[in-house]
Amino acid sequence: MWKKMTSWYAHWDEELLGVLANPKAIEQIDSPWRRCLARRLGSLSPIERAQLREFSVSFRGAKLWWAIAKLCLLFSMFGLFLQLFRPKLDWWVLVLVANLIGWALSFSLIGIWFNYRQIAKHRLRVLLSGALGVCVGLLGGAMVGALIKGKNIVQSIEQDAPNVIKVALILGVIYALLIGMVAGWRNKNYETINAQLELEAEREKNARQASESQLRLLRAQIEPHFLFNTLGAVQQLAEQGAPQAAQLTANLIVFLRASMSEMRSDQISLAEEFQLVRAYLEVMQVRMGSRLEFHLDLPRDLGDIKLPSMVLLTLAENAIKHGIEPSLRGGSIQISASKIEDTVVVLVQDSGIGLSDKPSTGIGLQNVRDRLRLLYGARAELAISEVETGGVLAELRMPIIPQGV
Structure with missing residues (x-):
């Protein structure tokens, strides 16, 4: 009883x-x-x-x-x-x-x-x-x-x-x-x-609106700039009669098709983001030739994990713009994802010129940090460090949120 x-x-x-x-x-x-x-x-x-x-x-x-x-x-x-x-x-x-x-x-x-x-x-x-x-x-x-x-x-x-x-x-x-x-x-x-x-709710709302405005501005900066530069490269290759023009155009179409929906979503899967980054790097590889090499490594079981859209694309674009392109010999980009307990770790490493002494005025990395903070709070972080052998390592850590939560 x-x-x-x-x-x-x-x-x-x-x-x-x-x-x-x-x-x-x-x-x-x-x-x-x-x-x-x-x-x-x-x-x-x-x-x-x-x-x-x-x-x-x-x-x-x-x-x-x-x-x-x-x-x-x-x-x-x-x-x-x-x-x-x-x-x-x-x-x-x-x-x-x-x-x-x-x-x-x-x-x-x-x-x-x-x-x-x-x-x-x-x-x-x-x-x-x-x-x-x-x-x-x-x-x-x-x-x-x-x-x-x-x-x-x-x-x-x-x-x-x-x-x-x-x-x-x-x-x-x-x-x-x-x-x-x-x-x-x-x-x-x-x-x-x-x-x-x-x-606090009002501050978070304002911060979210500011982050979304920055994201729209970032998209507006990436899309036309990338598109015009690539079309210029296509025109130059076509005038020279180079066979790479057709390949560059094909890669550009793949990138634009992949980015059509992903770049306008708040969150996408790691698999979709890696696909978008691969299309972007293939376009850049045709433009830069042997000056750019890249390798992507995404385990199959991590493909469905969600993350803020354009995060990896921003890191890849930042690595090329500030690391690979300024280098006369070019360089390589290694992007990999791994899982540590309930955290996903994404590494973006380039072998470019390293960190600049001048402070950056771009909004890309700050936008990434702001969006991570709004979505995950202190559980997510983006760390940028210089590699001893040359180049820069961007380490992105995010909690794995179960689907439906």
Whole structure:
């Protein structure tokens, strides 16, 4: 029986935590009354759900029972301390009363702590309910006290009425101040967090728009520049009657066909990006001749991994523009992809002239970094370093995101 109850409670606990993390989980709950409670949790704001979930995760299992035991011990010690002022009362009565009052205050504080927004909306109703609760509690306490002392309940209440009213007023004021202070502070904290989240969302939106604008500008720079230069090379080869003109035109068509959709998508697969880069390098190889060599290595099992479009194309174009073309002897480009645990690593290495002493004013690499940061945060990075034997190594690291996430 006990094992069945603990199993049921654990399942219910996981169910509620799932709802706090994702309100869509409500539809998977079969029990009507549990679904009703879950809907109330799901109606909370994202901030409230996150706060309640954090509290629930922090105090569950053994931690919950340990916290309950410590509070019971604290309340009991306070009850024993009160016997110094009320020696005529039995110690167990004071311990019982101290625990009842202590747990009542604890549940009140928890209620105020997580219902601060509702309290702010219905202050008068909450205060009246609190005052009524205090009066009922004191009345019930007076009745229990009369039974313990063996006195007539009505006479005991009549005799203690003035004291009960005084205590009710004092506790009512304390309760009202407690509600006002805690709820007010929590609401202020909520507004601060909400304002910060809105500001961060606005910043991310602006950063994304700026990154998209830079990407459009980068596309506008790459496409016409690359196209005009290649057509110029085709014209020059055709005038010379060179057979490479036909090959260059064929490679250009392959590149334009591959880039038609990929260059206008936010994300593409590694296989598609490698295909685009290969078409680009084949065009450049016809233009540059023996001054350019390249090698691409993409394991078959990494082909479906998604990455921001034009990232590798930007790195390849940057390697040729700043590394290979300025070199009289040309050079080679090696592009490879590998998997390390849940991270994909792409290396773009050239044997060109190396890093320039002058700072680059281009937007390509910065755009790559900005897009990686917006998509993956600190989990992705682009590192540029100089190779000892000559040239530059661009190391791109990105987390592998499961499809559908």
